[in-house]
Amino acid sequence: MLTAEVAWELLASTGLSLARMVASYIISxxxxxxxxxxxxxxxxxxxxxxxxxxxxxSIPILGFLPAALVVFVRVLGPAVGAELSAVFLLFTSLVWNxxxxxxxxxxxxxxxxxxxxRVYRLxxxxxxxxxxxxxxxxxxxxxxxxxxxxxxxxxxxxxVLSIGKTEYSLRGLGSxxxxxxxQGDQTAYVAxxxxxxxxILLSYLLLWNPVAMKYTQTKALVGFTRVYEELEKAVxxxxxxxxxxxxxxxxxxxRKKGRLAVAILFPxxxxxxxxxxIDLSTTSWLSGSWIYIEEFLVNLPLTALRVYGVxxxxxALTIILAYISHMMPRLSKAIVMLGExxxxxxxxxxxxxxxxxxxxxPTGIMFFIYMQGSIWYVFFNTIIFGLTRVTRxxxxxxxxxxxxxxxYITKIFIPSIxxxxxxxxxxxxxxxxxxxIVAEHIRLGELNIDVGGVGSLLSRYAEMGDMYGVVLTSLLxxxxxxxxxxxxxARLVRKIGGTYVIE
Amino acid sequence: xxxxxxxxxxVKEVSKSYAxxxxxxxxxxxxxxxxxxxxxxxLGPSGCGKSTLLRIxxxxxxxxxxxVVFHLDGKPxxxxxxxxxxxxPWLTVxxxxxxxxxxxxxxxxxxxxxxxxxxxxxxxxEFRDFYxxxxxxxxxxxxxxxxxxxxNPDILLMDEPFSNLDPLTAENLRSEILDxxxxxxxxxxxxxxxxxNVEEAVLMSDKxxxxxxxxxxxxxxxxxxxxxxxxxxxxEVQELVDKVYEYVS
Numbered sequence: 097m098l099t100a101e102v103a104w105e106l107l108a109s110t111g112l113s114l115a116r117m118v119a120s121y122i123i124s125x126x127x128x129x130x131x132x133x134x135x136x137x138x139x140x141x142x143x144x145x146x147x148x149x150x151x152x153x154s155i156p157i158l159g160f161l162p163a164a165l166v167v168f169v170r171v172l173g174p175a176v177g178a179e180l181s182a183v184f185l186l187f188t189s190l191v192w193n194x195x196x197x198x199x200x201x202x203x204x205x206x207x208x209x210x211x212x213x214r215v216y217r218l219x220x221x222x223x224x225x226x227x228x229x230x231x232x233x234x235x236x237x238x239x240x241x242x243x244x245x246x247x248x249x250x251x252x253x254x255x256v257l258s259i260g261k262t263e264y265s266l267r268g269l270g271s272x273x274x275x276x277x278x279q280g281d282q283t284a285y286v287a288x289x290x291x292x293x294x295x296i297l298l299s300y301l302l303l304w305n306p307v308a309m310k311y312t313q314t315k316a317l318v319g320f321t322r323v324y325e326e327l328e329k330a331v332x333x334x335x336x337x338x339x340x341x342x343x344x345x346x347x348x349x350x351r352k353k354g355r356l357a358v359a360i361l362f363p364x365x366x367x368x369x370x371x372x373x374i375d376l377s378t379t380s381w382l383s384g385s386w387i388y389i390e391e392f393l394v395n396l397p398l399t400a401l402r403v404y405g406v407x408x409x410x411x412a413l414t415i416i417l418a419y420i421s422h423m424m425p426r427l428s429k430a431i432v433m434l435g436e437x438x439x440x441x442x443x444x445x446x447x448x449x450x451x452x453x454x455x456x457x458p459t460g461i462m463f464f465i466y467m468q469g470s471i472w473y474v475f476f477n478t479i480i481f482g483l484t485r486v487t488r489x490x491x492x493x494x495x496x497x498x499x500x501x502x503x504y505i506t507k508i509f510i511p512s513i514x515x516x517x518x519x520x521x522x523x524x525x526x527x528x529x530x531x532x533i534v535a536e537h538i539r540l541g542e543l544n545i546d547v548g549g550v551g552s553l554l555s556r557y558a559e560m561g562d563m564y565g566v567v568l569t570s571l572l573x574x575x576x577x578x579x580x581x582x583x584x585x586a587r588l589v590r591k592i593g594g595t596y597v598i599e
Numbered sequence: 600x601x602x603x604x605x606x607x608x609x610v611k612e613v614s615k616s617y618a619x620x621x622x623x624x625x626x627x628x629x630x631x632x633x634x635x636x637x638x639x640x641x642l643g644p645s646g647c648g649k650s651t652l653l654r655i656x657x658x659x660x661x662x663x664x665x666x667v668v669f670h671l672d673g674k675p676x677x678x679x680x681x682x683x684x685x686x687x688p689w690l691t692v693x694x695x696x697x698x699x700x701x702x703x704x705x706x707x708x709x710x711x712x713x714x715x716x717x718x719x720x721x722x723x724x725e726f727r728d729f730y731x732x733x734x735x736x737x738x739x740x741x742x743x744x745x746x747x748x749x750x751n752p753d754i755l756l757m758d759e760p761f762s763n764l765d766p767l768t769a770e771n772l773r774s775e776i777l778d779x780x781x782x783x784x785x786x787x788x789x790x791x792x793x794x795x796n797v798e799e800a801v802l803m804s805d806k807x808x809x810x811x812x813x814x815x816x817x818x819x820x821x822x823x824x825x826x827x828x829x830x831x832x833x834x835e836v837q838e839l840v841d842k843v844y845e846y847v848s
Contacts, residue, residue: 208685214659215679216699216750226698230689 102284106272110291113255113269116179117247120186124194124243127187128236132198133228136205147578153192153523154577156530157250158554159570160188162563165259178257178264185254189530190243193473193523197239201232234481237308242476244304245439246527248296249468252444253534260561269295270442277448278541289445296440300433303327313484316421316428388565391553392572399536399549400580402466403528410471410524411517418478418513419505422486432479439472443534447543458545462535469531474520482516522581529577606670607789608634608656608754613665615651625814626651629665632808632820638780638790640800642847643810649793650682652815653758656791671753671788678747678787680757684739686731692718693727696746703750717749718742720779737768744776748785757792761799777803781827797847801839802829809846819846 098106135142164184169177205227213223252270257263265271269292276284305319421428441449446465454460486509494500494508532551538544539559546552550573557565615627626648632639643649654660656667657679669675686695693714700710718724721741731739740760747755760776761769780790794800800807807821821843829836 206683206685208681208683209687211654211659211679211681212685215657215677216702218698218702222698222702226687226690230687233689 098283098287102281102287106269106284106287106291109267109269109272109288110295112267113251114295116182116186116254116268117244117251120183120190120247121240121244123183123187124191125236125240127191128194128198129224129229129232131195132232133202133224135195135199136202149192149195150578150581151571151574152188154526154529154574155188155570156533156551156554156573157185157189157253158533158558158566159574160185161257161259161558162567165257165262165264166563169257169264174264178266181257181264182254182266182268185257186247186250189246189250189254192526194236194239194243196523197235198228198232201235202228205231234312237304237311238477238481241300241304241308241436241480242439242473242523244299245436245472248292248440249443249531250534252442259558259563259566262561270444273442273445274540280541285448289449292441292445293437296437300436304436308480312481314480315425316432316480316483318429318433385568388568389572392550392569395548395550395553396576399529399532399551402463402535402549403470403525403532406463406466406470406528407521407525410467410528411474411521414471414474414478414517415510415513417475418483419509421479422483422509428479428483432476435472435475435479439468439475441468443468443531444538444540447538447540447545451543458547462547465535466528466531469535470524470528473523473527474517477516477520478513482513485515486512525581526577529573605635606633607636608791609668609670610634610652610656611666611668613652613655613662613667615648615655615660615663627655627662628814628816630810630815630817631665632817634789634791634806636788637805638803639792639806639808640804641791641793641808641810642797642800642843643793643795643815644812644847645795647810647813648815649795649810650758652810653756653791653793656754657756669754675753676750678750678752678755680740680743680747680755680760682758682760683763684731684736684743686739686742688731690730691727692723692729692731692734692742692745695731695742696749699746699750713749713751714745717745720748720784721745721775735768737764737772740764740768740772744772748779748787751786753786753788755787755790757790759793759795762795773799773803777827797843798831798840801825801836801843802831807843809843821846 131145135145161181164181165177168180168184171177172180209227212218213227218226251268252274255266255268255270256274257266265275269288273285273288273292276288301319302323305317306321306324308314309317309319309321310324417431421431443465446468447461450461450464490508490512494504499508532549533554534551536549536552537546537555539555546556550569554566554569554573557563557569610630610632613627613630614625616623616625618624630652641649641652651660655662657677658667686692687698690698696714696717697710700713701707705713715724715727718727721744723738723741723745726734726738731742734742740763744760747757757776761772764772779785780787792800792803801823804823807823809818809821810816811818821839823839825833825835825839831837
């Protein structure tokens with residue numbers, strides 16, 4: 097039986113974790129809107145931010161940990177600092193795809209809309225409220241669903257901040273589950289896990305799915321719209337007040353445009369700044385770095401193979417699931433709902449969950465976690481939004497001309513959903529790379545498994561307290577990903593994009 | 600003709616060049632004309648820079664040289680009918696028309712009054728709660744027009760407003776715009792319409808400014824004093840059309 101004390105602790109932890117998630121989502125939303133619009137509207141911002149975002153989104157959450165610890169904890173003290181670190185780390189796993197979503201939506205607006213804004217002298221606030229925000233609404237919703245899952249996925253990594261002997265464990269659902277598992281408290285552990293499932297399930301059923309159902313044409317979602325509608329009503333009741341606040345906030349932002357840019361560069365500035373705090377006196381910088389580079393290069397092929405293998409498998413699986421969903425629309429709701437829950441389960445939890453079944457086969461668990469980090473970007477994009485491109489007209493055409501079976505799949509179905517698959521693919525490869533830190537290494541209670549690779553390297557540096565190793569290896573990894581993306585992926589995308597996008 | 604002597608807008612030696620791909624492309628060269636309280640048609644071949652000229656008059660673009668002077672008390676209020684309707688798909692007809700009014704800080708009540716009147720004039724009041732994608736092409740263009748006249752413009756600028764409509768719809772909208780203009784229902788002082796359709800220019804305007812191909816220069820300014828209503832079959836209309844065609848080609 098769960099004691100009242102533990103139950104109370106569980107409730108408090110859940111509330112705190114939820115509050116952290118909401119806080120980092122709101123920050124991500126605001127940053128995504130301002131950055132995305134700025135990139136779409138200003139070619140200088142665009143030129144600087146595009147490559148920078150590529151690097152930033154490829155840095156795994158552990159890579160931001162030293163920065164968070166150094167800046168927030170050392171400057172603000174452990175109480176406030178650890179809390180801010182957690183929100184900051186969650187932010188780094190939520191925000192990037194949201195920025196890209198806003199950017200591409202605003203960028204694809206017709207130029208005559210700009211003329212409209214200029215001819216009628218719409219103030220910037222009105223441009224945001226009536227043009228930029230509504231224009232990016234659908235893609236923000238789509239990306240929010242994935243980001244929300246991404247946040248939960250890294251919840252434990254954000255709530256248990258540990259590097260070397262220093263550990264800050266925040267009160268929260270992620271740390272609750274880890275702690276109870278490590279202590280062998282079965283009841284509390286299962287209760288925590290159940291609570292986690294419930295919170296994730298409810299957040300989708302009551303909030304995200306109703307929003308997506310309301311504003312997009314998707315038929316693949318389940319949700320209870322009543323709660324959301326009440327929420328929207330409440331918001332519209334206080335809209336006047338919000339509008340007033342926005343107006344005054346806007347006049348402040350207008351005066352301090354430059355600061356906004358700094359806010360976006362913040363993560364990288366922090367990261368580089370944290371390097372200064374590391375004692376490099378014993379070895380010379382270059383020879384010290386060389387060891388890390390060598391280690392990185394040795395481990396790189398291992399992780400790269402896993403990442404791209406998992407991606408290929410994920411793509412194939414997504415196409416199969418998409419086809420099943422299209423043929424059996426009723427089943428699609430179940431598939432997506434299952435996906436929403438699975439995608440949100442914190443990565444580290446998969447080890448204790450799967451070990452009883454796959455104990456002798458850690459590589460299997462590793463691949464599973466890899467898949468968790470990667471497949472969802474493509475999955476949601478394709479099944480929720482891509483399937484709406486397989487229109488009734490296309491299906492009728494196929495029926496009239498008897499296009500069936502393999503011909504239908506290769507000539508009608510896959511080409512129709514291709515734009516969505518491509519759109520999700522880059523984030524998906526980034527996601528797989530980032531998942532390597534939790535997939536390749538686990539040390540939890542009695543559990544201690546390591547399968548090698550760049551991710552395991554990063555996790556081990558973090559455990560040894562080697563901040564320099566963490567930051568350097570993160571940056572090396574991120575640059576490698578960007579190079580691979582530019583050389584291989586971008587070309588593929590351009591080729592596919594040119595052929596398949598039918599409007 | 601005494602009214603048109605009362606000058607409202609002066610376009611003074613306006614030139615415009617763009618730099619594209621390292622090269623300077625001249626679009627407009629020394630364009631000058633004046634418009635009084637009248638309907639001016641700016642006529643020229645496609646791609647000659649007519650739209651650029653209209654955007655310069657609207658203040659959306661800056662001329663490389665020259666200036667546009669308004670002889671009005673205070674800042675001119677400008678309505679702009681875009682070539683494509685340019686309606687925001689997520690706003691209803693009413694909200695699309697309201698947007699410029701709210702942007703000027705008009706009270707909700709006053710803005711609604713203006714929007715409703717404009718929608719009644721273009722005959723779309725009943726459709727005010729519809730979204731743009733629920734309307735036909737002609738209706739969308741009418742919303743575009745309603746948005747322009749709702750701001751109580753001193754000057755109405757129209758960028759090939761009929762070029763993307765089917766002939767029948769275009770014909771109807773033309774006569775509606777003329778009705779609005781001739782009935783003096785609204786305080787519009789001047790209309791400037793850009794077009795490449797000679798007949799349209801002759802049928803609608805009081806003055807035709809003929810532009811040459813790129814870089815556009817003013818070839819000729821023709822005062823069009825034909826009595827209204829004008830029928831395209833009337834021989835004097837045909838004569839003027841033929842005459843204008845000579846300047847264009």
